[in-house]
Amino acid sequence: MADVIYSSTRGADLKVKASEAVLRGLAPDGGLFVPDHIPHLDKTLKEISQMNYQQTAYEVMKLLLTDYTEEELKYCIEHAYDSKFDTDEIAPLTEAGGAYYLELYHGRTIAFKDMALSILPYLMTTAAKKNNVKNEIVILTATSGDTGKAALAGFADVPGTRIIVFYPKHGVSPIQEKQMVTQQGDNTCVIGIEGNFDDAQTGVKKLFTDDNLAAEMDKAGFQFSSANSINIGRLVPQIVYYVYAYTRLLAGGRIADGDAINVVVPTGNFGNILAAYYAKKMGLPIGKLICASNSNKVLYDFFQTGSYDRNRDFVLTSSPSMDILISSNLERLIYHIAGDDAGADAKYMQNLAQTGKYDITDEMKAKLVDFYGGFASEDETKEAIKSLYDSTGYVIDTHTAVASHVYNQYKKDTNDNTVTVIASTASPFKFTRAVLGAIDKAEAEDDFELADQLAAKAGLEIPEAVSSIRNAPVRHDTVVEVADMEKAVKNFLNM
Numbered sequence: 001m002a003d004v005i006y007s008s009t010r011g012a013d014l015k016v017k018a019s020e021a022v023l024r025g026l027a028p029d030g031g032l033f034v035p036d037h038i039p040h041l042d043k044t045l046k047e048i049s050q051m052n053y054q055q056t057a058y059e060v061m062k063l064l065l066t067d068y069t070e071e072e073l074k075y076c077i078e079h080a081y082d083s084k085f086d087t088d089e090i091a092p093l094t095e096a097g098g099a100y101y102l103e104l105y106h107g108r109t110i111a112f113k114d115m116a117l118s119i120l121p122y123l124m125t126t127a128a129k130k131n132n133v134k135n136e137i138v139i140l141t142a143t144s145g146d147t148g149k150a151a152l153a154g155f156a157d158v159p160g161t162r163i164i165v166f167y168p169k170h171g172v173s174p175i176q177e178k179q180m181v182t183q184q185g186d187n188t189c190v191i192g193i194e195g196n197f198d199d200a201q202t203g204v205k206k207l208f209t210d211d212n213l214a215a216e217m218d219k220a221g222f223q224f225s226s227a228n229s230i231n232i233g234r235l236v237p238q239i240v241y242y243v244y245a246y247t248r249l250l251a252g253g254r255i256a257d258g259d260a261i262n263v264v265v266p267t268g269n270f271g272n273i274l275a276a277y278y279a280k281k282m283g284l285p286i287g288k289l290i291c292a293s294n295s296n297k298v299l300y301d302f303f304q305t306g307s308y309d310r311n312r313d314f315v316l317t318s319s320p321s322m323d324i325l326i327s328s329n330l331e332r333l334i335y336h337i338a339g340d341d342a343g344a345d346a347k348y349m350q351n352l353a354q355t356g357k358y359d360i361t362d363e364m365k366a367k368l369v370d371f372y373g374g375f376a377s378e379d380e381t382k383e384a385i386k387s388l389y390d391s392t393g394y395v396i397d398t399h400t401a402v403a404s405h406v407y408n409q410y411k412k413d414t415n416d417n418t419v420t421v422i423a424s425t426a427s428p429f430k431f432t433r434a435v436l437g438a439i440d441k442a443e444a445e446d447d448f449e450l451a452d453q454l455a456a457k458a459g460l461e462i463p464e465a466v467s468s469i470r471n472a473p474v475r476h477d478t479v480v481e482v483a484d485m486e487k488a489v490k491n492f493l494n495m
């Protein structure tokens with residue numbers, strides 16, 4: 001079978017193998033790596049329905065990461081999806097309120113980013129070996145809360161890597177901060193900055209593109225890489241759980257072989273739903289891809305009008321991981337619906353950079369028929385948590401609640417009763433205050449006390465990710481000015 005080759009969404013010249021795309025993260029022209037073709041699953045859905053999560057992961061990932069050997073890929077998968085997940089199923093399905101919730105939050109940081117960030121370190125160190133990289137890989141990340149912890153947990157104690165996370169000292173929740181500053185692992189470094197998330201992000205980008213620093217690092221035996229959500233090493237592992245969900249429904253007799261299912265995805269950067277789109281391209285019978293936004297409804301407007309316009313107020317919501325006005329991964333969809341046309345994509349992205357907006361053609365818009373956009377207001381999000389809890393006892397987090405609301409709206413709108421999978425992207429214990437506030441009231445000041453109350457109410461145990469940090473010692477207490485970020489990096493690397 002032909003190797004899958006990756007090129008940039010913005011230029012056709014550079015062609016790299018999967019492992020090199022994983023190492024680089026982003027193409028040098030600022031574009032995202034995209035596959036030159038998307039292979040069809042080469043096992044039947046019936047066959048896959050007999051496999052466990054790890055075996056399913058291999059069947060999907062081998063088709064897109066073609067330059068990894070079977071042995072390499074299986075090594076990565078087995079080290080990623082093991083006992084750090086609190087269930088052997090890895091991504092269990094729970095039926096509630098007429099839909100199937102695909103729980104993607106059973107990993108170490110109880111949010112769906114674990115699904116990809118548990119395997120990325122292995123994909124990356126394997127790629128480094130394959131490409132004769134001798135340097136240690138230094139992951140540099142700016143975080144507004146969730147990604148930082150998931151990346152820390154993924155890279156902690158992985159040989160050949162170091163990870164440095166910058167977060168806004170006064171801009172994350174108490175539990176989020178506690179999760180990060182208690183991180184174990186001698187190769188981890190967590191630094192608060194006196195600035196907001198944008199300052200952290202801009203500072204990190206500057207370090208990434210500083211040629212002098214890169215040369216100094218190389219001399220000292222280091223090179224930077226990125227763990228953010230545009231890396232194909234994060235995208236490909238996310239295709240797996242859609243195939244897994246479908247084949248579980250098949251194995252359980254909930255659908256017949258070949259039946260279409262709909263999927264609903266609470267969306268921010270467009271990575272998770274893009275993975276579902278790729279799953280469909282690989283032959284998974286998916287009907288509608290339902291894209292759920294919170295009040296930052298740029299994507300809803302885009303699917304309505306074909307016009308992407310970020311010129312609007314940024315709204316802080318109770319689903320902060322979806323508070324995004326530039327959905328980076330949408331660029332891959334734009335590239336594909338333009339007919340894999342890098343020139344066209346580059347123009348749209350230039351418009352976006354210069355004016356904050358772009359309009360796609362009618363021909364491109366016609367290729368979006370499989371997508372349905374919806375959104376939930378803050379009140380609707382709360383109501384979705386409450387009504388599902390009241391009618392079934394099942395507790396969902398605020399992000400999943402956005403999807404739940406949009407699903408109900410979709411059904412009302414279309415009378416489509418296709419079996420539906422809702423991506424459940426975080427444990428309710430990650431957003432305890434908002435969740436408890438929705439189903440009852442959240443009065444305690446201490447977030448851990450709220451977790452106790454939620455556990456009692458929902459009849460659930462507090463996840464290890466929360467209980468283990470309750471009394472954990474702080475290991476990282478460095479806070480620096482934005483101007484001193486480079487110094488902090490060098491300090492950690494003893495340069």
Ligand SMILES: *Cc1c(COP(=O)(O)O)cnc(C)c1O
Pocket residue numbers: 111112113146229266267268269270271272273321322399425426
């Ligand atoms: C990151 C995140 C999302 C958004 O996922 P995208 O792939 O960026 O669209 C939704 N919910 C939670 C809890 C997240 O952490």
